[in-house]
Amino acid sequence: MQVDIGNALSDVARPGVSEGALERLDERVARVHERIERGMADDEFGYAALNLPETTDATEIREAVEPLTDADHVLTVGIGGSALGAVTVSRALGLDGHAVLDNVDPAETRRVLDALPLADTAVHVVSKSGTTAETLANFLVVREAMTEAGVDWTERTVVTTGADGPLRAAAETEGLPALDVPEGVPGRFAALSTVGLVPAAILGGDVEGVLVGGRAARESLALSLFDSPAYAYGAVCYALENRGATTNAVMPYLESLEPFAEWFAQLWAESLGKDGLGQTPVRALGATDQHSQLQLYRAGRHDKLVTLVQSSERPDVPIPETDVAGLAYLGDGETTLGDLVDAEFAATEASLAAAGQPNVRLTVDPTPEGVGELLVAMEAACILVGELHGVETFTQPAVEWGKRAARGLLGGGEFEEADAVAEKRRLVVE
Amino acid sequence: MQVDIGNALSDVARPGVSEGALERLDERVARVHERIERGMADDEFGYAALNLPETTDATEIREAVEPLTDADHVLTVGIGGSALGAVTVSRALGLDGHAVLDNVDPAETRRVLDALPLADTAVHVVSKSGTTAETLANFLVVREAMTEAGVDWTERTVVTTGADGPLRAAAETEGLPALDVPEGVPGRFAALSTVGLVPAAILGGDVEGVLVGGRAARESLALSLFDSPAYAYGAVCYALENRGATTNAVMPYLESLEPFAEWFAQLWAESLGKDGLGQTPVRALGATDQHSQLQLYRAGRHDKLVTLVQSSERPDVPIPETDVAGLAYLGDGETTLGDLVDAEFAATEASLAAAGQPNVRLTVDPTPEGVGELLVAMEAACILVGELHGVETFTQPAVEWGKRAARGLLGGGEFEEADAVAEKRRLVVE
CATH class of the missing domain: 3.40.50.10490 (Glucose-6-phosphate isomerase like protein; domain 1)
Incomplete structure (x- = not known):
């Protein structure tokens, strides 16, 4: 460069x-x-991202996705850093056939699922915590759509997640291939890991070259x-x-x-x-x-x-x-x-x-x-x-307020942020 | 709203x-x-855009594209205001099958053409002047690709352009259906005209509702x-x-x-x-x-x-x-x-x-x-x-410098702007 x-x-x-x-x-x-x-040498949170080209194991990724490499399409279910890196890599490598559900617009979710040949599609579900609302909601919808289409989703799904959480548990229960998100790396710095390379690997891309x-x-x-x-x-x-x-x-x-x-x-x-x-x-x-x-x-x-x-x-x-x-x-x-x-x-x-x-x-x-x-x-x-x-590069504290408000609005607990929504200042012209 | x-x-x-x-x-x-x-009443340049919902003739559009309505795909060849409005309308109406060539990246042009079933594709070429370099270059490539695929491009193409210019002349020579760009309306204000509605009309969208x-x-x-x-x-x-x-x-x-x-x-x-x-x-x-x-x-x-x-x-x-x-x-x-x-x-x-x-x-x-x-x-x-x-809303004078420079670089005439390119200040780190 x-x-x-x-x-x-x-x-x-x-x-x-x-x-x-x-x-x-x-x-x-x-x-x-x-x-x-120093941060790289100590594998400190965030700085560890720059070690990924060394530490990411392309062979492990290839072995995990091997049963899915017959698929001509990959559907990534993830949002933010769990989707953008993967889309960036596959598109930059010139690989076609990578679709993504990184929103919860019902019309779009339906459109994407209607357009995909589900029997010929590998699904990559990515959430570090395994609890991301948008990702889990979409994954539930995808599972149902595959079942309705007569496709055994447990044969077509690979998961990338942390050591614990609902996605890890589901992978263990259903026997899905499961990869680890890298330790100490925020999602937006994780393109050169399992998070970003799995779809390209399924579609036959040169992930080793990227590394x-x-x-x-x-x-x-x-x-x-x-x-x-x-x-x-x-x-x-x-x-x-x-x-x-x-x-x-x-x-x-x-x-x-x-x-x-x-x-x-x-x-x-x-x-x-x-x-x-x-x-x-x-x-x-x-x-x-x-x-x-x-x-x-x-x-x-x-x-x-x-x-x-x-x-x-x-x-x-x-x-x-x-x-x-x-x-x-x-x-x-x-x-x-x-x-x-x-x-x-x-x-x-x-x-x-x-x-x-x-x-x-x-x-x-x-x-x-x-x-x-x-x-x-x-x-x-x-x-x-x-x-x-002199800022904290590797955190994103300002997004937490909205997450708590949304969760409160959906009945997922008591959060004072949800109350603020009702107090909105209005000046409507129509 | x-x-x-x-x-x-x-x-x-x-x-x-x-x-x-x-x-x-x-x-x-x-x-x-x-x-x-006042500008609307006098059909003044630019203000005339707000009259388009009245003046655009949806029936004329439907009649012009009628021979192409068997196509499941539309390829818009245009750039800037000649493409964005059309893509915006078709996508907002939920119509699938609208591809676009609005760039001159050779890898992308090839990718788009390889992905389209050309025999089942209607081509909409849009350029007010009929001389837009990117659009005309892509159109020449599309024509060749269709011919190579055994498709008679003259049967599959509709043109939207001004009263004169190479595109108008080509339409007359080849007997293509041709629509007029609206008078007195910059491209970015032309979504509710032939420029923006043709692809949606071919794909069966409710263009009358948009109007x-x-x-x-x-x-x-x-x-x-x-x-x-x-x-x-x-x-x-x-x-x-x-x-x-x-x-x-x-x-x-x-x-x-x-x-x-x-x-x-x-x-x-x-x-x-x-x-x-x-x-x-x-x-x-x-x-x-x-x-x-x-x-x-x-x-x-x-x-x-x-x-x-x-x-x-x-x-x-x-x-x-x-x-x-x-x-x-x-x-x-x-x-x-x-x-x-x-x-x-x-x-x-x-x-x-x-x-x-x-x-x-x-x-x-x-x-x-x-x-x-x-x-x-x-x-x-x-x-x-x-x-x-107090600015001139309807013009875009600052883009002319680069157009002259590019034309000069490509041997399309003598332009002093092209000389400035060679004088670039460099400080390279590699």
Whole structure:
């Protein structure tokens, strides 16, 4: 992975960071790097995530899912970190056939189940606690749908969960293959574990390659941001946030990385959205969003860092020749779709710079190794930003209030938060 | 449609707007409403969009696509406003089988074409000018793929374009059914026209119902924001942006409105991202993003308005009974998935309010009429904000720089913007 931070420097962009400021920040980066290395060595909560490329046992995953590898479809039942990493990996590897139930919209649950050939579908249920309401509710619905379709769901299901809890108990009772969630790793940092790799393994993806790339990213961490792409990216995000870029728009020029932008949004928001800090992650997609968001990115407030993700190579899809007037420059028999998207990438990057809007270019390899490298590098970047901010990167305390309120509303116990719902201030216009 | 702005008031949220300030703003709303009505009466550029529910001829659309209604799949080839409205309408109507080529990623174009049964696919090509590079390049690739698959693409294609240009010429040469883009309407405001309704019409959707709902939204515009849901929403967005909510996170609790959040993001960004103004639209999804973005929305900066979109009703999908400990409150045989998502909606709304984070509730009917009403109401809200800001709502001048640069890079002429690309400031870490 390569990071080019030139367009985030203060001689190009506003806000921007000077090279001098980056050099001064680099002293803090060195201390954070030592902290991260210590956390990794001690397998401390959260920091342990960066060890996953070493500790995840791909062979164990392959053996557990072996009875399901005849399936052409995988349905992941999970939410948040229990779904996003898996979708990101399978889509980035170009694997089709991975569906997900990561919501409790009844119309959507029904739609997904109606569309799937259930006899040809492997189900991966993921919940660390084994009690996540959305996941368990959907799993109950899936089991019933499979039974109604004449499919023995116990033959088609693999579970990834913690050591205890209802999902573990169900796996033991029904004899389901069961994998462990990794110890000491929040869900959003668990893509390179059982949590993120099982669907890709069922669909025949190169999960070993993903782990190899993750190890490369881990090994590229160094004492200086000028020697480590992950830290260079994190340091620029931190410096620019402090200088006013409170939004980070992540814009891959690769459709296969569209879920990556979602995954990044969770990583950034849940890890860094604390104490009144944290960039707001915005999910974009190149070239499509040039026709949607670019007007704002160029001419709106100077409060955004745009992270442009470029692919180091493209498959060859020639644009057929045409004699249509005005299109000869495209349909000349030599230009490919890749040439077009690459030109648009370069043009957008330059157009942001010309408007003084800060942007960074990440160049990734569209290979399993490149995917693993990207994910682990972004995790390390996120941890760096959290350390520089001094926030608790690995927890998400603010979501507990709503969980208690919802549980109270559903009759799952007495919670004062549920009472607050009835007291809502209303001003209705209809 | 119902709008509840109670949680955006200054006695609840920071930033928030006082009722007194809204009353003072209401005088300006009245003047803007008169301006909008005048623009509609004169069919002025942009304002004409609000006339589409009256002027769009559903019968003409049905007749043009009639030869294609045997297709189970529709492929829209378009980008930006030529694709988002169509995807939003078909998905909101619950129609499956609508694919889209709205990018020029060669891997994605190949993936989409490989996955489609081309003999059973109708192609809808949309470009106002008929020269949009991405759209025309993809169309050339689609034609070739159909020919290679033994399908006569001239029998399977409908075109929506302007009066002149290469697409119009191709339609005439090949005898394709061709529809007109509406006059005086930017693409992002054209969902309720040929541009947005053709795929739904081919797939048997109730496009007439969408237009009925659009008319209802139009008729609900009034001289006071307290009498008009669309203006109430727009006025609160404007007031909160000025008070620091420079981000607008749109979070539908309906998967079928996921593309709506994308459509809204284009509407908001291209129309209002001007002169250093404009809220940054963020696309979210409930309940899923409670496990991703909610931590940031509650505990991050107070620079966000969260627009929560609730459904007025849900299909009945019961959660099967279970005796699993800890889940009895869900699997009691009476609770439905809809109960769960509704409880999560109310809990999230209250949790944001408890943290003093401003939010607004839009309640929509999950019907064709409700969809049309929502889209037109958001367009009117956007026009109101643009008028209040005094920006040019209906143009997108900032994207032209990049278009010229890309064209220059591809050998489509001499453009000085292309030279700027080579001068990029680089600081590479790898």
